[in-house]
Amino acid sequence: MWYASRATGVVALLLLTAVMILGLLVTRQGRLPGLPRFAVSGLHRNLSLLAAVFVVIHVLTAVFDGYVDIPITASVIPFTSPYERFWLGLGAVSLDLMLAAIVTSLLRRHLSRRAWRAVHLLAYLSWPVAWVHSMFSSGDLQHGVLLILAIGCAAAVVGGAAWRLIAAARDVPRAERVSVQMSAVHQQPEETTSR
């Protein structure tokens, strides 16, 4: 069970990385080759639920395995585990933030856009915390192929976030977007003020 816990942990990290990058794409209305825009957000949602399943298995297997003593409460209440108190605490913090994002997304219809977005932004905190937790809770990721994988994940998310910031800075101001679209679809841009 201990090995199952570590393996699902690694898979969860990979999935969460994919979810992060898809989320960054969704915010900028980016596209993936061969997929329409709405499919990107659908993929983001489905992968996040899949990642949540792996995280839950990762946590439960660690708790119920007798190899080390981790109380179930320590999986959600940070810094209460006798084993690796700090690094597991980070895992609990990340899990709590993740749960908040998932629950608010499932209830999104009943929330204001601002409230939902505020909670969803916590993902930017959740992922790095999860990454640090992965790196230092056990030595698995600290050498070999898994180290390269972990660094690759970090590089991908940092790169994605940078792309998002640049894309946001290049944004057309809201009031000018329609004119830009209108001249783009009419072959010869027409006079708009002549009427």
Add this chain to the structure above:
Amino acid sequence: MTTATRQGSGDHVSGMGETGELPRLLPPAGPGGQAPDLTAHLARHGRLPYRERPGVLIGDIEQAGLTGRGGAAFPVHRKLAAVLEAAGRRGKTPTVIANGAESEPASDKDAMLLWLAPHLVLDGLQLAAEAVGADSAILYTHADREHDLGLRLRQALLERQVAGADRVPVQLALAPPRFLAGQETALVSHLAGGPAIPAFTPPRITERGMAGAPTLVQNVETLAHLALIARRGPGWFRAVGTGPEPGSMLATIRRPDGRPRITEVPLGMPLRDLLGDLAPESAVLLGGYHGTWLPAARAAGLSLDNRSLAPAGARVGAGVVISLPADRCGLVETANVVRYLAFESAGQCGPCLNGLPRIAAAFAELARGRSGPRTRADLERWAGLVTGRGACHHPDGTARFVRSALVTFAAEADRHERGRCSATSARPFLPIPAGSARTEKDWM
């Protein structure tokens, strides 16, 4: 004629012979048709019948069956009750807003009402404020009518202040000349100092509107009806109209020269009678630019109430009924309007921002006889793709308008695809406001 002094210049027709009681809202057409001052207004309608306690008026409004006259026809008592309830629950004092920002370029009835009967609207604003326990009120109207209407409204407010008629202070606020400026979340955003763009709901503004307090927004005509129901009772209100849709409403008709004609009619009036000498020859536009085109033959058998119009896919809306003159092309008219509507997108939601310009471009090709074999199918598909996918109903209303044109003018579209057009006049008929938004300032 009164209205010749107002910018748009149209007429208002009063007195529908067979329904002796009308007009209710507009003053009887007299010499010059001057707006009555407060004294004349009170002489005709009597004093403001304050109920002295919040909530009391709501029962009367429910019995009267008054619905919103801004186009959505939402039951007024339910909105009043929602604001009153939210105010009590959240311990916040509500604000009431009279919405005179008539967004439909084809409609002129709110401007006409404010011009001819400002005191009736302001009475309704006071009574609605009392009904929901509000301590402030705002009268919101279009800035582009400022040089005459704004002055008149300021005078009316001053008169009331001097006479001590108002219990709640009323501020006048001006809307930017945008199609969406009257949409209620856009209105709240604008009054809070931001651009007049629709917001995502929830929260509903009856829950959290101006300064986070429950906010009641009612169309100015709705408030005028409310002021009369408060005085004369629900039974009087129901004396005209149909059972499910009682009362009267202001309708805007357009003559072939484009000038508006405002008339107060009972709900359920046959469109044939309403149009009178403007009998439909080719097609009728119902409900304005978010409305529906119907073939003349179909419209001739219908009446001005939602029960009659619903099977035809149309709605009463804000009472716009326009007969397309026989010498104009419905496709060209529609293309002009769709282009305008695309420019009026707030640019917030992807489907509206990307979809409407594309729909407008394709419709322009159809109107100019340069469409391809797939243009109509594309238009139909895109109209389906944008529907229901915005923060507000701008994409939905535009899609409805486009689809009804494709059906109503199908034969004309066939002709256009063969390079012909049946119109003999190229002069645009449906009114299109000048200028589109270029910068954030145009939305403020």
